[in-house]
Amino acid sequence: MLELKDICFEKEHKKILDHINLTFDPKRFYVMTGPNGSGKSTLVKIIMGIEKPDSGQILFHGKDITHLSLDERARLGFGYAFQQPVTFKGITVFDLLKLAVNQDLDKEEAMEILMRVGITSRHYLEREVNHSLSGGELKRIEIATVLARKPLVSIFDEPEAGIDLWSFQSLIDVFQQIESTSKGMTLVISHQERILNIADQIILLEDGKIKEVGNRDKMMPLILNHSKKMEVD
């Protein structure tokens, strides 16, 4: 349903993405991994339209969307949880969830969404989305804004960062639930073995290039070996 064709991207004369070709199918759960700085966040920004590739094409259901803006892609059904959650002044968690679904939402429905990311107290609805919330709480709310939209293309950039152990399990549950029920595709950037373990396909990115793509039986030994090698380096 989503195709990246020969995507190249440079910043300050530095090659950040180098001839990326990928095909994503519906009802599949993809995990992208690779060393820090390998270009993972940049690649999802290009998928979302936050960055524009220097060359290459992005196709969605066969249609060229390379020149569509971020909000146009969002309206087509793209959802994206930022690596660094964004904070606001005067916007509450409830407000943000209502903005995310862009329609009336009652408190019960909002709580149902928050429960999925392990937030169970109603008090959170009236909290402002600012740094009075912990990094982990902000991260979970960020993820909730994407779940709330039920996107066709769901992208999560390192969702595990800053999340404690207990909610980490609920996060895995969320992804497993998406995997079994969603009509769309999901792409998660992660370094977590437990998230890699539920992937249908794993993408390994290194130095802006696709090093290898495959199912977890093929990829897990490669990645474990790879990360050991990196530790030795």
Add this chain to the structure above:
Amino acid sequence: MQETDKSLLEQIGASDIETSEVYNIRKNGKCIGRKTNPYIDILSKEDGKGIDVHVKDNTLFGMVHIPVIVTESGFTESVYNDFYIGKNSNVIIIAGCGIHNDHHKNATHNGIHRFYLEENAKVKYVEKHYGEGTGSGDKILNPVTEIYMKKGSMMTMDTVQIKGVDSTNRETFAKLDDDTSLVVQEKVLTSNKQFSKTNFKVKLKGKNASTHITSRSVATDSSYQEFHSNIIGKNACYAHVECDAIIKDQGKVKAIPEVYAKHVDANLIHEAAIGKIAGEQLLKLMSLGFTEKEAEEVIIKGFLK
């Protein structure tokens, strides 16, 4: 009441005024409605240029509405309203000024409000400013607020000026005795060529006096805003002043803080942050399907909420 009057009253948060217990409505310099009760009295000043509001000692859950509307182009007035708040009383005072100007002459309202809080009195003061009308005449509001706080008293002051006022010069002065607390929240949005200047002068005289002043403002188009604060700590006291502004287009904001500690236990803090809307905030809302323009509106609405 005419439709314009009703809609102006609504804009300054006084739509259901005639159901409230104590009120005074002033239109183009004349009192057009008043109601009092045994605990709260309203008296006209002898020269007709304002009112005295007396709140008896120990009055709880008092609520006073004192809206002002101006609908005559070329009308200029200065009004002196004095509030005497008795010991241990707890009242809410809702003021506001709406100007409707369809003509080319300026319409000006200068409201001078003085608050005298006796020991342990509590006041919540809410003020909304609003201007409308199709004429080229300016809508000018120059509010002056003076606050005198005796031991143990508390006051919060919320002021909002969201739309349509061409020129504002706001002066707020407060003197705080022992164990008092003054909380001010100001919200201002200017557009076109509007001008807004606000100046807070707070003297923390008493021991444990404290003040918390928050100003949130948005300057769009080619409007200009100035924020001045001058806090003097003469005792073991605490002050926190926060000026937070968003600028857009050719909007300009200047913040001039002055804090003066005259006592070793005075703790005075000033923070000012002025800048355009954070790019990340726009991106987040756009990723939820809003256009850039809609996203800006959502951010500004939240910021001034």
